[in-house]
Amino acid sequence: MFEREVYVGRRGQLASKIESGLALFLGNEEAPLNYRDNHYPFWQDASFRYFWGLDEAGLAATLDFDSGAETLYGHEPTLDDIVWTGPLPSLEERGERIGVADCRDRSRLAADVRAALEAGRPVHILPPYRGDGRLEAARLLGCSPSEVDGRVSEPLVRAVIAIRAPKEPREVEEIERAIAVSYETHTTAMRATRPGRYEWEVVREVEACHARHGSPISFPIILSVRGEVLHNHAHGNRMEAGQLVVHDSGATSPEGYASDITRTFPVGGTFDSRQREVYEIVLKALEDATAAVAPGTPFIDVYKTAARSQMEGLKELGLARGDAHEAVEAGAHAAFLQCGTGHMLGLDVHDMEALGEDLVGYDERVRRSELFGVAYVRLGRAVETDWVVAVEPGIYFIPELIDRWSAEGKFSEFVNWEAVKSYRDFGGIRIEDDVLVTAGGRRVLGRPIPKSVAEVEATMAG
Numbered sequence: 099m100f101e102r103e104v105y106v107g108r109r110g111q112l113a114s115k116i117e118s119g120l121a122l123f124l125g126n127e128e129a130p131l132n133y134r135d136n137h138y139p140f141w142q143d144a145s146f147r148y149f150w151g152l153d154e155a156g157l158a159a160t161l162d163f164d165s166g167a168e169t170l171y172g173h174e175p176t177l178d179d180i181v182w183t184g185p186l187p188s189l190e191e192r193g194e195r196i197g198v199a200d201c202r203d204r205s206r207l208a209a210d211v212r213a214a215l216e217a218g219r220p221v222h223i224l225p226p227y228r229g230d231g232r233l234e235a236a237r238l239l240g241c242s243p244s245e246v247d248g249r250v251s252e253p254l255v256r257a258v259i260a261i262r263a264p265k266e267p268r269e270v271e272e273i274e275r276a277i278a279v280s281y282e283t284h285t286t287a288m289r290a291t292r293p294g295r296y297e298w299e300v301v302r303e304v305e306a307c308h309a310r311h312g313s314p315i316s317f318p319i320i321l322s323v324r325g326e327v328l329h330n331h332a333h334g335n336r337m338e339a340g341q342l343v344v345h346d347s348g349a350t351s352p353e354g355y356a357s358d359i360t361r362t363f364p365v366g367g368t369f370d371s372r373q374r375e376v377y378e379i380v381l382k383a384l385e386d387a388t389a390a391v392a393p394g395t396p397f398i399d400v401y402k403t404a405a406r407s408q409m410e411g412l413k414e415l416g417l418a419r420g421d422a423h424e425a426v427e428a429g430a431h432a433a434f435l436q437c438g439t440g441h442m443l444g445l446d447v448h449d450m451e452a453l454g455e456d457l458v459g460y461d462e463r464v465r466r467s468e469l470f471g472v473a474y475v476r477l478g479r480a481v482e483t484d485w486v487v488a489v490e491p492g493i494y495f496i497p498e499l500i501d502r503w504s505a506e507g508k509f510s511e512f513v514n515w516e517a518v519k520s521y522r523d524f525g526g527i528r529i530e531d532d533v534l535v536t537a538g539g540r541r542v543l544g545r546p547i548p549k550s551v552a553e554v555e556a557t558m559a560g
């Protein structure tokens with residue numbers, strides 16, 4: 099945990115943003131895997147952890163915007179708890195760590211919320227994303243589970259986004275600690291890859307790096323020779339010379355902050371000429387997109403910079419044609435790039451998306467596009483100083499898409515389908531860095547992880 103003043107300060111910021119009512123924060127509960135007492139690894143709700151610090155199940159908290167009162171709700175450890183889990187701090191001790199003096203048994207929460215509702219006061223909640231959280235919110239608010247979405251407080255959601263978006267220096271340090279683990283996982287994966295090995299063998303070595311650092315993964319590891327499958331979590335392929343591996347994974351820092359890094363490398367240790375050509379295009383797009391990151395720049399422009407850069411490069415290869423700017427405005431680049439090229443990063447790997455992707459990633463100036471591919475851009479609005487964003491361009495040759503769009507002659511003024519067909523079995527390439535927006539522009543975070551063709555090949559040879 100950070101020191102108590104950090105959480106006191108964060109709640110003070112929140113209190114200054116909303117006039118009246120009671121904010122209700124529900125921490126996460128243990129999530130059963132296959133029966134009640136066999137759990138998934140515990141993962142605290144990020145907004146709860148941000149404002150209330152405690153990384154434990156069974157907690158809730160309220161912040162009263164009228165009186166300024168802060169209350170932590172939980173259970174006093176019983177002898178049974180201690181038998182199973184060892185000595186535990188009292189509820190009061192936990193409250194003390196985060197600067198909350200008023201600690202109450204969890205059983206009092208329902209009555210306290212009801213009192214606020216009966217007094218006609220607004221009760222502000224964040225959107226639930228787990229079933230048990232939805233049921234608990236419904237029980238406390240006295241509504242049906244399906245009505246909970248209508249009770250979510252947009253003022254609270256907006257206030258939390260505004261406070262969590264800019265990262266404090268201590269948070270940036272945490273993200274860089276996570277990237278230090280990613281340095282190891284990514285260079286390890288490069289060294290562990292060779293023809294004849296299975297993807298899962300490399301994944302086990304990546305997991306061993308996480309274990310050595312006591313650093314849980316921040317999302318399920320993507321490591322596949324089928325890099326064109328965007329969220330491919332299967333690891334069953336035998337890797338063959340001539341294939342590329344896309345490895346997209348992230349670590350978690352001691353305070354729960356995520357890294358999110360992607361590298362692509364050749365199974366055989368050296369890129370062949372066709373792979374190198376496409377790789378250099380994606381690398382250039384990453385450089386161009388990263389250079390476009392600056393305070394006030396809409397992230398949709400960063401995305402379009404990456405997309406245009408890739409179309410320019412693909413023109414030189416003969417896979418694309420026409421004006422790259424027009425191609426991107428028409429959506430033709432989605433023949434090669436079917437997803438966004440980044441998102442915010444923080445306690446969540448897609449930071450704050452639990453609060454609603456549109457409220458986090460868009461605003462009244464930048465609206466989500468409905469174009470195929472562009473619609474998946476998670477972050478469109480202007481980035482600001484101290485935000486941390488992942489920048490992740492890529493080129494993906496999806497056989498089914500190529501077959502369908504080439505048969506339709508779709509975007510044929512911008513895409514040379516005859517040439518693209520010969521890349522049907524190419525796979526995909528993605529390269530991703532984590533970037534801090536600074537007053538002067540940007541800083542790529544962490545120790546640089548091998549990225550150029552020469553660096554990647556040298557790492558694999560070592």
Ligand SMILES: [Mn+2]
Pocket residue numbers: 358440441488490530
């Ligand atoms: Mn990412």
